Amino acid sequence: MKPFRYERPATVREAVALVAGDPGAVFVAGGTNLFDHLKLGIVRPCLLVDVTGLPLSGVEVLPDGGIRMGATVRNADLAAHPEVRERYPVVSQALLAGASPQLRNMATLAGNLLQRTRCPYFLNPDTRCNKRRPGSGCAAVEEHSEHTAVLGASESCAAVHPSDLAVALCAVDATVCVQDGTGTTRRIPVTSLYRLPGHRPELDTVLEHGELITAVELPALPMAARSRYRKVGDRASFSFALVSVAVAVDLDGDRVRDARIAFGGLATTPWRARRAEAVLRGAPATADRFAAAAIEELATARTVRANAYKVPLVCDTLVATLRDLCEEG
Template sequence: MRDFTYARAESANRAVLDHARAPETSYLAGGTTLLDLVKLDVMRPNQLVDINRLPLKQIETLPDGRLRIGALVTNTELARHPLVRTRYAVLAEALLAGASTQLRNKATTAGNVMQRVRCSYFRDGLSACNKRNPGSGCAAIGGHNRSVHAVLGTSEDCIATHPSDMCVAMTAIGAQVTVQGPDGTRDIDFADFHLLPRDTPWKEHALRAHELITHVTLDAPLAGSRSGYLKLRDRASYQFALASSAVIVVLDGHRVREVRIALGGVGTKPWHARDAEVALRGQNASLEAFERAAGVAFQHARPYTRNAYKVPLGQQAIVRNLRDLTA
């Protein structure tokens, strides 16, 4: 067993100061990812800073129509909130599709944003993994890469998918992440928060040293929009997505006036399919148009030995979601 110190913060300022006191410090909220990886000896914090007493559990509408979510709002609370259910159906559906009820009751909004990959080579603590041990290689590229490995946004150093369902929905909606650190507060566009692996896969997010997520603010919903989340997996139970899609669409008669498409289970970060959106805007809402857009979404896909099926499966996740929303 590894020793670590424990601090309980009463304010965001105190949390940031406590975090800066020791190297390898982690913030502790729900702990559904952190404690799991500590038990596996993959994460080895010298100090845990408990932030559960911070006043970050509110959900509020801003004057400009955006929705501000405190970092400590649980996945269950967020999914069941009336404003989320009525204005952001895609987010409510994504949250309820993720994990089990027990985990949703513990997992927090900020913790979900900070989820780490489920690649078995990362989690076993032994295999070559650039994310865990920079420069050691990526065992997944030539290994078992069927389920939690990507075909979009990969590199020669990492092909693990980002596991969050919530983040896929937020990518489609549009959001900002508010963080507090030693130099004050700042906002990070949600699309820029998660980083592609490139040749530095151990750099997973845009946080600077000791910064703490305090809020996630969703863009105002598109007027007249319909939205939905479709998750495809081996079994309709507690499993991670093989492919998923978050779609928001606005119709003008039979034409697609506006559309947002994000993908999960296929990318190394929550994947915003911007090229597919461009291909679909102004088109008739037809199966043929949906299939063309889905093909565009995967035009730069790079499948590996066991996950080539994710290309047609991901395309189906787009087509079926669009078909159901525009029926």
């Protein structure tokens, strides 16, 4: 491993200045993703700027009823927070669906959102991967891997986005708060945080070098109280999603007044399913309509034989999740 310097600043301004002023510097939080990449030689920073000493670990209810979650709050603490658990169960469930208790005790909110793909080719330095080494090719696309994305892929990259939490946050329209080296803050909807790979798959997000996530805000969204995250993986725990769904519904009798849906495990980014939502809005809450909504969203899916299983799997998962949610009292 290449030697690096380590700093643990106490203020956001100092942390941002350290990274923004050095192209070889990176932020580190829980380290559960970054340290694996250091050991594999996927990243070779000269300076690690530890953000866990910053005053960013609080969770507060905002005057409008939304919730502001600090960037360094640990995944375990966030999942257990009573306001998050009761008013946004989809967020709490997505956190608990990820990794293991030990990892969730270390991992932070922002680190989870910015973790990198688990595509086996990205993680294997002996293979071609445009995300790891731009211009080297994409072995996942060429070898028709069963792990590849069926939505949002390009010829350069079909690596699936890994975060369970990001899928839930997309469904409830969360906003990411970011600060840069000039002291400017900007607010980015989570649905706009991630980039489709196109010809630049090495860029996962719209963040610039040195931009620090300081918080994520959940909007006041009463319908989020009826929400759920369901993940299908090779194992019931400690495995990444083959597919997942995050759903919130607002019912008017036996009709759907409004629905929020996002898919995980399917795409190169967390995938907000707006076409499916449009099919459900005002429609009867029946399994047939739920299936029609899934089919509409997946009409643009591009599959090869190895990953085609994802389409029926996510359709069935969405139907089952919506049915369960709508049957709740």
